[in-house]
Amino acid sequence: MANLYTRRLLLRLFTLGILLACLGILSSNRSAGLLADTKESALMPIQAPTLKVKAQTDTPLLISSPRLLSWDGREGEFAFELVNVSGKSIRAYAIKQEEEAGGSQASGVLFSNLDLTSSPALQPNQSQTIADTCEAISDKEQSITLSVDYAEFSDGTKWGSDTGMSAERSAGQRAAAIFISKRLAKIQSESNANEVMKVIEATSDTLEPPVDHSEEWKAGFRSAYKLITARLKNAQKQGGANQVQQKLRQLSETFKGVN
Numbered sequence: 457m458a459n460l461y462t463r464r465l466l467l468r469l470f471t472l473g474i475l476l477a478c479l480g481i482l483s484s485n486r487s488a489g490l491l492a493d494t495k496e497s498a499l500m501p502i503q504a505p506t507l508k509v510k511a512q513t514d515t516p517l518l519i520s521s522p523r524l525l526s527w528d529g530r531e532g533e534f535a536f537e538l539v540n541v542s543g544k545s546i547r548a549y550a551i552k553q554e555e556e557a558g559g560s561q562a563s564g565v566l567f568s569n570l571d572l573t574s575s576p577a578l579q580p581n582q583s584q585t586i587a588d589t590c591e592a593i594s595d596k597e598q599s600i601t602l603s604v605d606y607a608e609f610s611d612g613t614k615w616g617s618d619t620g621m622s623a624e625r626s627a628g629q630r631a632a633a634i635f636i637s638k639r640l641a642k643i644q645s646e647s648n649a650n651e652v653m654k655v656i657e658a659t660s661d662t663l664e665p666p667v668d669h670s671e672e673w674k675a676g677f678r679s680a681y682k683l684i685t686a687r688l689k690n691a692q693k694q695g696g697a698n699q700v701q702q703k704l705r706q707l708s709e710t711f712k713g714v715n
Contacts (some may be wrong), residue, residue: 464510501530502529502598504524505555506599506600507523508522508599508637509602509603510603515604516541516607516615517546519536521537522536523536529592532591533588534587534600535547536602537583537586538551538578538584538585539583540578540625541580542580542607544575544610544613545609546570546578547609547610548567548569548607548626549567549607550568550605550607550616551565551600552619552620553565553590554600555589557594557597558595558596560594565622566586568610569629571633571710574710591680591696605622606620608622608626618670622672624669624670624676625672625673625676627676628665628672629680629704630680630711631676632680632684636685637704640688650697652700653692653700656688656689657689665681688704
C-alpha cells in the first residue's frame with residue numbers, strides 16, 4: 457500500500473513539474489512577444505509634423521513660408537522666412553516654437569543676436585531665412601506653431617511678450633562685449649598689440665559675471681564672453697596682431713554706445 461501511495465505522489469509531482477514547465481514557456485513567449493511589439497512600436501516612423509504660424513497683431517516681424525526640410529520619422533529640420541515689416545532696423549529677435557501632439561506639449565525659444573554673430577541688422581522690408589530642428593514628442597499627430605516672442609530694434613527699444621526673457625540674455629551678451637572691447641583697448645593703449653595677444657591667449661573661455669543680475673543675463677554674458685574670446689584667439693592664429701586689432705575695432709564699433 458505504501459508503494460502505491462509513493463507511486464501516486466511521484467506521478468502527481470511529475471505532472472505538476474510538466475505543467476509548471478509549460479507555463480514557464482508560455483510566459484516566456486508572451487514576454488518576448490510584448491518586448492518585440494514594444495521595440496517595433498519604438499522604431500515605427502511617426503508622421504511628419506504640421507507647421508503653423510500664430511496670428512499676431514502689430515508684430516514688427518512677419519513669419520512666412522514655413523516648410524519641412526527633412527524628417528526621418530523621429531526628428532527633422534524646418535525653415536521659414538522672417539521679414540522685417542517695421543520701419544526700423546532690428547538687431548535681435550526671438551522665435552517661439554510650440555509643439556503639441558496627443559495632449560503632450562513642449563515649447564522653446566530661439567534667440568538670435570545679429571550683432572554678436574557679426575551679421576548686419578535686419579533692415580525694413582528685408583527678409584532672412586531661419587532654420588531650426590524639431591523632434592517627435594509623441595507617437596500622435598504633431599503640430600508646431602511659430603510666433604515672434606521678442607524683437608529688439610537697433611535704437612534699443614523692444615517689442616514682444618518676451619516669455620523667454622531674451623531681453624535679459626541680450627543685455628548680458630552686450631555687457632560682455634563692451635567689457636572685452638574696453639579692457640583690451642585699454643591694454644593696447646598702455647602697452648602694445650603683443651600684450652593684447654598675451655592677454656587673449658591667457659584669457660579663460662568663461663568669466664563669472666556680476667552676481668546682481670538674473671540667470672538669463674548671466675547666461676548671456678557667459679556665452680558672449682566665450683564666443684568673442686574664441687574669435688579673437690582664432691584671429692590671432694590666422695593673422696596675428698593686425699587681424700586682432702581689426703577684430704577689436706569692429707567689436708568696439710558694433711557695441712559702441714548701445715543700450
